[in-house]
Amino acid sequence: MKSKDENKNNYDPDWKPKNAGSEFAIKIVKGVEPNMNKGQNKITSLNNKTINLETSDFVKGVLNNDRTILARTITLIESNSKKHNEKAQEVLKELLPKTGNSIRVGITGVPGAGKSTLIETLGLYLLEQGHKVAVLTIDPSSSVTKGSILGDKTRMEKLSREKNCFIRPSPSGGTLGGVARKSRETMLVCEAAGYDVILIETVGVGQSEITVRSMVDFFLLVMIAGAGDELQGIKKGVIELADALLINKADGDNETKANIAKADYSNALHYLMRATEGWETRAHTCSALTGVGIPEIWNVIIKFISLTKKSSFFDKRRKDQSLHWVFGMVEDKLLSNFYNSPDVQKNINEIKNKILNSEILPTTAADMLLNIYDDLKENK
Numbered sequence: 155m156k157s158k159d160e161n162k163n164n165y166d167p168d169w170k171p172k173n174a175g176s177e178f179a180i181k182i183v184k185g186v187e188p189n190m191n192k193g194q195n196k197i198t199s200l201n202n203k204t205i206n207l208e209t210s211d212f213v214k215g216v217l218n219n220d221r222t223i224l225a226r227t228i229t230l231i232e233s234n235s236k237k238h239n240e241k242a243q244e245v246l247k248e249l250l251p252k253t254g255n256s257i258r259v260g261i262t263g264v265p266g267a268g269k270s271t272l273i274e275t276l277g278l279y280l281l282e283q284g285h286k287v288a289v290l291t292i293d294p295s296s297s298v299t300k301g302s303i304l305g306d307k308t309r310m311e312k313l314s315r316e317k318n319c320f321i322r323p324s325p326s327g328g329t330l331g332g333v334a335r336k337s338r339e340t341m342l343v344c345e346a347a348g349y350d351v352i353l354i355e356t357v358g359v360g361q362s363e364i365t366v367r368s369m370v371d372f373f374l375l376v377m378i379a380g381a382g383d384e385l386q387g388i389k390k391g392v393i394e395l396a397d398a399l400l401i402n403k404a405d406g407d408n409e410t411k412a413n414i415a416k417a418d419y420s421n422a423l424h425y426l427m428r429a430t431e432g433w434e435t436r437a438h439t440c441s442a443l444t445g446v447g448i449p450e451i452w453n454v455i456i457k458f459i460s461l462t463k464k465s466s467f468f469d470k471r472r473k474d475q476s477l478h479w480v481f482g483m484v485e486d487k488l489l490s491n492f493y494n495s496p497d498v499q500k501n502i503n504e505i506k507n508k509i510l511n512s513e514i515l516p517t518t519a520a521d522m523l524l525n526i527y528d529d530l531k532e533n534k
Contacts, residue, residue: 209241213248219347221320228322231339246339249346254472256288256345257459260366262356262392263376268402269355270309272376272442277313279448280351288349289313289321290340292356320349338369338479367395368478371468372455373429377401377419377437379411393422395429398438398454405441412439431467433458497530498523 207215207226215223231242263269270291277287289310314321322340341352356366367373375396393399399419404412419437429435438454440447462468492498505522508514514522 209244212245216249216343216347224347227343228340231336252346253342256350256352258352258370260354260370260373262366267376267378268442269376272402273353273355274310274313275442275445275448277319281316281318285351286318286349287351288344290337290354291323368475372458373397375399378403379408379415394426396435397429397458398435400451401439402442404439405444432465492527495527495530497526501526
């Protein structure tokens, strides 16, 4: 028998059948308010704890590699709240001197190429070599519901249990290229926490996926053998930007096919412009399942970093990426200001209806909306 106090803390769900007896065992437990000391206001509830941590708490937690605070800091950065964004900028400003000391590797490839398995095998290998690894996986947001599954972490079961690895799945939020809007800031936070290798997995491959090139040191394109015409459309878009091609699943009966694909791509690469000055992009094979070829591809990355640092191209690329980041943020801000403009919001539905009813041309509609926005700025 349950005590009276236990019964007070439980109640039946509203969807319980009226005539259900004791065999209906589902009970809902009442929530418990946190017991806070007088004057303590940092963490008042589950939904409010990120808001009430001070800037110094975030900074101290990240620098001490407190994984809980690290995760909350990334959540703060990803928030669309103006209040959160202001605090995030304060945190990043304090952390900036501790950033920039990692190797940033972007990993992309066709769906089904085994990117997640490759990252887990590579990550485990890097941990054995004494590295601290952060994995940022970008999950596609639905264009209908705007939601994301964020299930990539479940594919890296072994890696996610490692103390020196931090895995963070983030929604793309509809961002071009499948790269989360705040991925660059997230990288800085992970670097400040002491992670010296940052692996960024993007949602897929295609013309829009090249955004990842603008935020990493080394761009790895994962391929599979025997995909045929499915790969033809991406050759000029992504292969030209890759620092290495990696034919995965080179094991068992597929090993011969992988070697043939490696030879084919090696020949094709001779006709493409080099992605990085002084570096020849080559095709390689590996098996993420068995681990064969994983040390070799990491050696390729290390050789690339060493070569580009000697030639000063490494620093030049990072500076160019900073500029790209700045102007990307300017474009995002302008776009946000436009659509959040009260006058634009007031008139946009009417203009949409005129387009749908063929009353005005789309070009005319665009000029009308821009004129409304320009007039608003002039009247301020």
